[in-house]
Amino acid sequence: MCLMLGGPPQMPVAIYQYWQTRAAEHAIELLKGYSGYLQTYGYKEYDATLKDNDKIIHISCFAHSRIYFFKAAQVSKNVSTVHKRVEYIILFY
Numbered sequence: 001m002c003l004m005l006g007g008p009p010q011m012p013v014a015i016y017q018y019w020q021t022r023a024a025e026h027a028i029e030l031l032k033g034y035s036g037y038l039q040t041y042g043y044k045e046y047d048a049t050l051k052d053n054d055k056i057i058h059i060s061c062f063a064h065s066r067i068y069f070f071k072a073a074q075v076s077k078n079v080s081t082v083h084k085r086v087e088y089i090i091l092f093y
Contacts, residue, residue: 001016001017001018002016002017002018002019002026002027002030003015003016004016004017017030022043022045023045024045024046024048024049027045027046027049028048028049031049031053031056034055034056035055035056036055036056036057037056037057037058037059038050038056038057038058038059039059039060039061040058040059040060040061041060041061041064042060042061042064046058062089062092065089066086066089069082069083069085069086069089070082070086
């Protein structure tokens with residue numbers, strides 16, 4: 001599922017697009033001719049979407065970085081420090 005936001009401030013538009021797979025060709029087709037920001041959560045297929053495209057500025061979803069902190073907590077000797085970092089991320093939201 002893809003969510004696109006845009007439009008003028010007085011008339012914002014939200015469009016949802018659904019595909020049965022997360023294959024890169026779907027996003028490539030969707031973004032054909034687009035310029036602006038693209039926020040994603042770091043799925044590898046988006047790299048193909050943005051390859052050789054200097055009209056799109058890729059910004060990541062910071063919330064998904066929590067996943068890596070939880071993975072770090074599984075191997076860390078100082079779990080409380082890792083959990084503290086997740087608390088900082090939550091404060092941003």
